Amino acid sequence: MLHLLKAVYGKQGASRKGALILAFTTALCADQVVLKNGDRVTGSIVKKDAKEITIKTDKFGLVTTAWDEVASIIADKPLTVVLPDKTVSGTLREENGRVQIATGTGTVTVAPADITALRDADEQKAFQRLDHPGWLQLWAGTATIGFAGTAGNARTSTFTTAVTAARATRTDKTSIYFNTIRASAFVNGQNSDTAEAVRGGVGYSRNIRPRVFLNVFNDYEYDRFQNLDLRAVFGGGIGFHAIKTDRMMLDLLGGADYNYSKFSTFTRNNAELYWGDDFTYKLKGSTSIVQSYRMFNDLNSLGDYRVNFDIGMTTKIAKWLNWNVSFSDRYLTNPAPGRKTNDLLYTTGLGVNFAH
Known part of the structure; x- marks a missing residue:
């Protein structure tokens, strides 16, 4: 091989010879x-x-x-x-x-x-x-903290937190979420709370077919200004992986649940049917969008229902740091007397990525 290269390139072609040898060796090893x-x-x-x-x-x-x-x-x-x-x-x-x-x-x-x-x-x-992962393995998620305030004629402060995490294997997925907001204002010598809400829950799904899965969930909610002391929901159903690619995921699901809602003046115990979707899309670059929708139809009082809608966008700033924006809407056709049917919670802030 070297004699052939010398004949072709001569003594002045040493650099070309080396390049050709490297390319030839690389081709042999690839x-x-x-x-x-x-x-x-x-x-x-x-x-x-x-x-x-x-x-x-x-x-x-x-x-x-x-x-x-x-x-x-x-x-x-x-x-x-x-x-x-x-x-x-x-x-x-x-x-x-x-x-x-x-x-x-x-x-x-x-x-x-x-x-x-x-x-x-x-x-x-x-x-x-x-x-065969251990239970503490494969967890990944983000934790976000946001704070805003004013000073002067009015002193206001708003504090928000949000945590989402999931553990996904080839056959099942466990997810948890938690978010809270607390806001207060001090105007003309009077201090008052203006917002106080906590939402969280856990879910689990397991594939029974490549595109079909069973799921169970448990959600909790507290909203002081909706007069909601506690809402606890336990449910389960079946779902379908409508779209599942590296960039996009769309799950359609439905089932039944039990809703225990304790307001400041009364308590409701309802059986419900629910349906909705979970959607994830990774944009080009370092930004992704996550959306979830649930419609809960009251079986005890036909015509009454509630809706949970959540959407968020995450942009990676560094390997471990991101910027998050999220909207969380709760609609209830029959709220406590004197309260509005709709509550919207929106947050933004810096978050820390974690994975194990």
């Missing part, structure tokens, strides 16, 4: 995927999942193509290969329409259609982490 139309993708195979294969290239980043468009494949790095009856690890070569997997103990030859999944070392590590 994974290669040849498509049926003749295109060749060179890089590192990241994964093959469902009907697509993903390759990481130096110039174009991640490239994804349909698995049934692949004519041949070469993987010089060991990959985890999932077959219908077992999982093996090794390098790959395809000859005469068959894939040869060179493992540490021998060679396994299979048809391309028999390969359920491929994973590189990082993908396999992430897969195993989701397979």
Whole structure:
């Protein structure tokens, strides 16, 4: 090889020779995927999942193509290969329409259609982490604190907090949320509270089919100026993953619940039917939107209902820091006497990301 390079470039072509050697060596060490139309993708195979294969290239980043468009494949790095009856690890070569997997103990030859999944070392590590995680693992979320105030003719202060966290595996998801607001004003020598509300809850869902899941939840609410001392809701139902991609998720769900609401002068115990959606969308860059809607229809008093609507936007400022804006609306057709049907809580502030 070196003699050939000398003949072509001469002694003055040493730099070109080195570059060519480097390119030649890189090509030998890289994974290669040849498509049926003749295109060749060179890089590192990241994964093959469902009907697509993903390759990481130096110039174009991640490239994804349909698995049934692949004519041949070469993987010089060991990959985890999932077959219908077992999982093996090794390098790959395809000859005469068959894939040869060179493992540490021998060679396994299979048809391309028999390969359920491929994973590189990082993908396999992430897969195993989701397979049997401990209860304290996989939690991720954000905590936000907001404060605003004035001084002078009127002294006002507003304090808000919000915490959201979720633990998601391949088969289930646990989520918790908590937000509160407290505001007061001091005007003309008189001090008074102007807002005081607390909302929180926990939910759990588990897939029973790739797109179908069961869910249960428990919500709590306190609102001083709605005369609501406590609302506790226990419910459950069934849901459908209508959209589930890397950037967008839309779940449709419905079911039944029990609503215990204790106001300052009376108590309600209602059975309800509910329906709604959960929507998440990741915008380009570092911004994401999360929206949730629930309609609760009172079965004890037909025609009465309540609505929970929440929407928030999060923008990452740094790896651990973000800026949050959220709106939380609660509508009740039959509030306490003298109180309005609608309460809106909106907050903004800096938040801290956490993950485990």
